[in-house]
Amino acid sequence: MGSLRLTLCTGVLAAVAAAGPTASAADGGVSVSPSTPGPGSDLALRATGCTGTTGTAASKAFVSDVELTGGDGTLAGETRVRSMVGPGRYEVQVICGGDKSKSMKSHVTIGNASAAPSAPASPVAPVKAGGGGTAHLASVDAAATGPNTAHTVTGLVLVGAAAVAVVLRGTRRSRRTG
Structure with missing residues (x-):
């Protein structure tokens, strides 16, 4: 009886996790996660219905075109939303395997800009990089480290x-x- 309950709970959990925050276009088979990304945020794309193992997704909202890979009719890839893009709805075109005749169109809705940090990012201590990171070695006694x-x-x-x-x-x- 306990294993049946565990199996059912696992099945429900898997179904809920698979139905996470995504936006899907019924006309194109392209899903975007998160559903409403903000400028500068990372974005995961998933295209279903492509017969090949590669594809490309393009949008004016993306920093660059997305290389999609996968198989069994599903391609996936990741990109970043342009940091200076305004909120609104942007078209996403997916080309399956480089064949423009096998393409899908969808849309991604970009939300408002995320809250700006309260303080500008700046170091609070010296950065240990380059020659400056070795400065503490100069304070070591030379007689103790010599031949x-x-x-x-x-x-x-x-x-x-x-x-x-x-x-x-x-x-x-x-x-x-x-």
């Missing part, structure tokens, strides 16, 4: 090995020519 005896010994061993290699190479060449 020590281990570094000196390693350097001398490497110099000695290089000198031996040069001498051996020179003696081998002189034996071959002489």
Whole structure:
């Protein structure tokens, strides 16, 4: 009995989640989420009825054309609404697979601008970027981080090995020519 109740609750939850805030055009099979985006907001598009796996959606309200991908008759993509677009209804044209004869038209309604931030965005502390982010390293004591005896010994061993290699190479060449 408990599993039947769980199954029914899960089914109802899935149906409610699928019917989230979207605007759909009955004539075109294009849905937009959120249903009334504001200027500068992100937007998800979904087109049903395209037979291909790619498509393009275009509107004067979008920052750029939307590349749609998917399969099984459903294509999806994301875009952003222009930040300076005015409120109103804008046409959205979806072209399925690059074939202009297979296109759908719909509309998206842009709402009023979202509330402006109360204070302009500005840093409240120094930003750790570029050379300025390494400034705290200059305050470290140079004597504590400089070369020590281990570094000196390693350097001398490497110099000695290089000198031996040069001498051996020179003696081998002189034996071959002489």
